[in-house]
Amino acid sequence: MGTLVITCPVTGQKIETGIETDRDSLDLTPHFSSTIACPHCGEDHQFSKSDVLVCELVDGVIQYQRAA
Template identity: 40%
Template structure:
């Protein structure tokens, strides 16, 4: 499983969309469109699946995600 991530258009930082999916499954999905809350801008950004990527979730707890 991985977390679906998108890039904030304002700050260029990565945002967690809150969705989780296998990378292989995500790549097979039809193009879709969603919104994600951006903690950097404190607002919602709309995003397309084509602009998103999957960040594999590690079991290691020493990886801190800002």
């Protein structure tokens, strides 16, 4: 299981959305979009399925993967 993160377009830092999923589940999820209050730059960022990354710990290494 991993968590969904997006990249802040202002600072380039990762923003944790607090949504737990894995890549297989994300692939099956229909298109979605949402808004998140960014903790890095203080702005609200819109994001959609094509923007999110799944952050998973694989063999002790954090990996970021896009939905297929």
